[in-house]
Amino acid sequence: MSAPFAAMRPALLTLAIAPVYGQSYLAAEDLSARLRAVHTDKTRLLLVGYGARTAAEATAMRADLLRIGGFASTLDGTAVDAVVYPAGRDAASKALREQAIAALGAAHGAVVLPLAFAPRDDSMMDFAGWYAGELPDDAEAANSPIASADALAEWMAHANAALTLQQRPASGKEVGVIVLAHGADWFWNRDIMQSLEPLNNNHTLAWAFSMADPVVVERAVRQLEAENVRGIVVLRVFGMASSFKRSVDRMIGADVAGATDAGHAAHAKAGHAHEMAMMGHDHGVMGHRSLAAAPRIRSRLPMVTIGGVADSPLFARALLQQANALSKQPAKDSVILVAHGQGDDTANQRWIDLLNSLARQMRADGGDRFRTIRVATWREDWPEKSKQAIATVRAMVEQANRDGGRALVIPARTNGRGAADRYLKGLDFGWGHGFARSPLFAEWAEHEVQAGIAQLHAADEQTTAPQHMH
Numbered sequence: 001m002s003a004p005f006a007a008m009r010p011a012l013l014t015l016a017i018a019p020v021y022g023q024s025y026l027a028a029e030d031l032s033a034r035l036r037a038v039h040t041d042k043t044r045l046l047l048v049g050y051g052a053r054t055a056a057e058a059t060a061m062r063a064d065l066l067r068i069g070g071f072a073s074t075l076d077g078t079a080v081d082a083v084v085y086p087a088g089r090d091a092a093s094k095a096l097r098e099q100a101i102a103a104l105g106a107a108h109g110a111v112v113l114p115l116a117f118a119p120r121d122d123s124m125m126d127f128a129g130w131y132a133g134e135l136p137d138d139a140e141a142a143n144s145p146i147a148s149a150d151a152l153a154e155w156m157a158h159a160n161a162a163l164t165l166q167q168r169p170a171s172g173k174e175v176g177v178i179v180l181a182h183g184a185d186w187f188w189n190r191d192i193m194q195s196l197e198p199l200n201n202n203h204t205l206a207w208a209f210s211m212a213d214p215v216v217v218e219r220a221v222r223q224l225e226a227e228n229v230r231g232i233v234v235l236r237v238f239g240m241a242s243s244f245k246r247s248v249d250r251m252i253g254a255d256v257a258g259a260t261d262a263g264h265a266a267h268a269k270a271g272h273a274h275e276m277a278m279m280g281h282d283h284g285v286m287g288h289r290s291l292a293a294a295p296r297i298r299s300r301l302p303m304v305t306i307g308g309v310a311d312s313p314l315f316a317r318a319l320l321q322q323a324n325a326l327s328k329q330p331a332k333d334s335v336i337l338v339a340h341g342q343g344d345d346t347a348n349q350r351w352i353d354l355l356n357s358l359a360r361q362m363r364a365d366g367g368d369r370f371r372t373i374r375v376a377t378w379r380e381d382w383p384e385k386s387k388q389a390i391a392t393v394r395a396m397v398e399q400a401n402r403d404g405g406r407a408l409v410i411p412a413r414t415n416g417r418g419a420a421d422r423y424l425k426g427l428d429f430g431w432g433h434g435f436a437r438s439p440l441f442a443e444w445a446e447h448e449v450q451a452g453i454a455q456l457h458a459a460d461e462q463t464t465a466p467q468h469m470h
Helices: 003-007 025-036 055-072 091-105 127-134 149-167 186-195 197-202 214-226 245-251 262-279 313-326 345-364 383-400 440-457
Strands: 013-017 044-052 080-086 110-114 175-181 204-209 231-237 303-307 333-339 372-377 406-411 429-431 464-469
Touching: 013 149, 025 055, 025 110, 025 149, 044 055, 044 091, 044 127, 055 080, 055 091, 080 091, 080 127, 091 127, 149 440, 175 186, 175 214, 175 440, 186 197, 186 204, 197 440, 204 214, 214 231, 214 245, 231 245, 231 440, 245 303, 303 440, 313 333, 313 345, 313 406, 313 440, 333 345, 333 383, 345 372, 372 383, 383 406
Parallel strands: 044 080, 044 110, 175 204, 175 231, 231 303, 333 372, 333 406, 406 429
Antiparallel strands: 013 464
8 A cells, every 4th residue: 555545544433322312311301391391180191202114113112202201200100101103104004003093092181292203394294293183082282392402402412421431531620529418507517528628639529418409419510510520420428328319310310321111210200209399399280280200400411429338448447446536445445336227117227237337347447355346326316216216325325334334435427426415414425426527538438439430431331332433
């Protein structure tokens, strides 16, 4: 090959294909936005798709429509249905058209809404007009563009950002981190912010002190968007890894992105009631209501969530350090790990199991020099359960104080100390602080953020692998 000809050879390109629009959580949000404009007394939803050429294609497309409809609406799975109108004119399409017409004719008491990139030329040729005459009188036909131009542009930007992260990983300040912590008074929040200040050296931070309030989290998302980060990690600073995870997954669209069928949509509705209440979502008046689910947070940026202190080895080490700092005679001192707990007995047992895991790690790391390490929960938000729980801890402290011993009450909390001074009034004990007082807290947070960044960089299961093209 001659040098001049070689110089004209096109460069090797890398092509990566993003997941289709319908697999994005933004597609579900576009449908929600359309449903939000329909206030009705109907109790069913029928989505109409377009383009199938075979029975297999129609079945697959119907499943996709049911999946999106489940995430976008307040209705349970039995009240959402879908039908796919064929594109062709051959014999197979004729059979599919007859099936579609039959389903449309049976749409009694339903809102019927097209969900398809289908013909939309004028009022006569619009796809919705093709089947309007097939609907029963008690059906309500609704029509609007599948998504606004801005919404489709946002989806394209989101898909591009996700692919770009896989090809050129984000680092440093390109990564936005939303610190989602319970929050309390000014001093409580300040302690968290000061403790996690080291993260600000490595990433771009935004704060969201709340119990996963979508309004507060969205404000943090908008702040990071303005900072031009390339992806967002929502760090959940709560005791349990499960705490608010379902709600956060839903608000950032991870419930949609990670689901493969309509059954997942029904399961994902568990976090829906919380967001409806937090956002004051409108159900309508005078017998009419919106069929739309509460909004998720729309963003052009990929978002993931990580967190929950749980039984992290760093947390166990911080608890042991507190006990060592309070102890004067370890062989005589008894460590009592205490946590908030839960009212439900099964949920509370999960806390006990977690505390026992922390206690085992503490013993293995040198904590076996204490007389004992015991665990308990206060169950303080449930008066009847709390009465017995407090009595149990008081008995532990009294037993620890016998024979010259001393109780060391160590709160297994992210921040603060709890109300042990009130619950154990009249007893002598050493009293620790929450995790935020330890330098290991920032180390735990950075470890979690790095795990979140790895998620941002991981290829989506639905993304076509990069292909080299000339």
